[in-house]
Amino acid sequence: MGSVGVETNGMDAREPVVDISVAIAPNDAAAAPGIQKEIAAFPDDVSQDDEARLALLEKARDLVRALETPRETMIKHLWAQTGCIPAITACQRLGVFHELAAEGGTPKFAPAIAKKVKCDPNLLSRLMRHIAAMGYIKETAQDTYKGTNFSSSLTIPVIYGGYNCLPGAMLEACNKFHEYGEEKNWIEPNTIDDGPLQYAYHTKLNLFEHLHATGYGKDFGLHMGGYRQGRPSWMDPGFFPVQERLVEGFDSSSSSDPVMLVDIGGSHGHDVDEFRRKWPEVPGRLIVQDLPPVIGAIDELDAKIERMEYDFHTEQPVKGARTYYMHSVLHDWPNETCLSILSRIKEAMKPGYSRLLINENVIPSTGAYWETTALDMMMIVLLSSRERTKDQWSSLIEDEAGLKITKIWCPRNGVESIIEVEKVE
Ligand SMILES: C[S@@+](CC[C@H](N)C(=O)[O-])C[C@H]1O[C@@H](n2cnc3c(N)ncnc32)[C@H](O)[C@@H]1O
Structure with a gap:
């Protein structure tokens, strides 16, 4: 069988397996009525029930996929969504979404916005027209638009x-x-x-x-x-028992200035800051570690959180902390690099006391969630790495790194788990 090659510009010698009529008929017309009935059975207002909201959203997506033709899906992927990204990025950089939100969010004439933000009016009208056609802002009259929650959020x-x-x-x-x-x-x-x-x-x-x-x-x-907003957080009730596993048993005499939590590769400190806000009474130091340019780019962070420049392939300067925490770090790297990172943490952990909390996806063997598989695609193309299954995590952490997984905590499918790890002597 011939392969799709660069030399042939993607043209393939293989014969199509269906007639072109398939590409212009709904993907699954037979399924649509059943999905419509399932949608109708949902309560009118699901906005206060996140599980119901997500379930309805999945059904709505199923309905779109069933009714859409393959040709429409193709145009959506390759033109509509692809074209929407530069339009949104340009409007954000120009400050268009701030303008739309101004004066109580009243409708605005695109050429008037163009004048304010210093953009060619014809160009801006075309960008806004596509964003509106995709439903992300509302067209109220010719060349006139009103913002939405989405466009207002693009000011954050x-x-x-x-x-x-x-x-x-x-x-x-x-x-x-x-x-x-x-x-x-x-x-x-x-x-x-x-x-x-x-x-x-x-x-x-x-x-x-x-x-x-x-x-x-x-x-x-x-x-x-932004990725982490609105997702269940490991430190919330019903997820990982912070009080029993970290606070109780914290040894305030373990050193002159004992550490409760060090967030390795913690970026701008958003996780450790959330921990400080949600667990204000916990004893011990809180530290965020990352590479110098990242630590240097932190604008605001509570004074209780120490900022530490650190390369995780070098000796961990914080020894015997109660908690070493890593969020979305190991998924960035192939096993060999993860082993280098884990070996530095292992050296610093105090057996029977320190815990390593790895906050990552654990992909189920079937029914993986689309956000997780999307992230796995990003890992392939951006970092030659992966989201891991339970077996892959066990093999990395226990068989290769010589640490012990105490328990994997996960509130629901599609949410990052906490892999709780300890060092055994
Ligand atoms: C995917 S981000 C995750 C950031 C943060 N933990 C979060 O969940 O939002 C990975 C982080 O690892 C940091 N990182 C990459 N190489 C590093 C290294 N050699 N030493 C320390 N941090 C590193 C990056 O700067 C980045 O902040």
């Missing part, structure tokens, strides 16, 4: 940061992935300096170095802060 740094750094320094790795795959004979990427990102951007730098070199490091830190 943790929400807009990703719209800068992904197109600016990351998405080319997705765009060129097929070329990279061909060149490497479709071997799973596993080298940090020769993956799809390096191929696409002609660099040897890893993602984090590349982001800082291209000036997008700060936006990426913001994006990480």
Whole structure:
């Protein structure tokens, strides 16, 4: 069977397996009436019940997929969504979403906004027209638009940061992935300096170095802060028992200034700050560690949290802490690099006392959630790494790193788990 090659510009010798009529008929017309009935059975207002809201949203997506034709899906993927990203990024950078939200969010004439933000009015009208056609702002009259919750949220740094750094320094790795795959004979990427990102951007730098070199490091830190918004957090009731596992048994005499929690690769400190806010009475020091440019880019952080420049491949300066915490760090790296990171933590852990909390996805063997698989795709193209299954975590942490998984805590499918780890003597 011939392969889709760069030489042939993607043209393939293989014959289609269906007639073109399939591409212009609904994907699953037979399923649509059943899904419509399921949707009708939901309560009118699900806004206060997050599980019901998410379930209804999934059904609504099922309905769209059933009714949409393959041709429409193709145009949505390749033109509509792809075109929406530059339109949104441009409008955010120009300050258009602030303008839309001004004066109580009354409808605004696009050329008037263009004059204020110093943009060619024809260009801005076309950008806003597409964003409106996609439903992200509302068209109220010709060339006149009203903001939405989405457009207003694009005035918040943790929400807009990703719209800068992904197109600016990351998405080319997705765009060129097929070329990279061909060149490497479709071997799973596993080298940090020769993956799809390096191929696409002609660099040897890893993602984090590349982001800082291209000036997008700060936006990426913001994006990480946005990703975590609205998700169940490990320190909330019903998830990980902070009181029993961390607070009780905290040894305030273990050193002159004992540490409760050190967040390794903690970016701008959003996790440790959440811990401080939600657990204000816990004893001990709170520390955020990251590379110097990241620590240096922190704008605001409560004075109780210590900022520490640290490279996690070097000796961990904080010994015998009650909690070493890592969020979305190990998924960034292939096993070999994870082992280097884990070995530094293991050296610093006090057996029977210190806990390592790894806050990551644990992919189930079937029925993986789309946000998790999307992140896994990002891991492949940006970092030659992976989201891991339970078996892959056990193999890495126990068999290879020689630590012990005490328990995996997870409130529901699709939510990052806490893998609780200890050092045994
Ligand atoms: C995916 S981000 C996760 C950030 C944060 N833990 C969160 O969940 O929002 C990975 C973090 O690892 C940091 N990092 C990368 N290489 C590092 C290194 N050698 N030493 C310390 N931190 C590093 C990055 O700067 C980044 O902040």
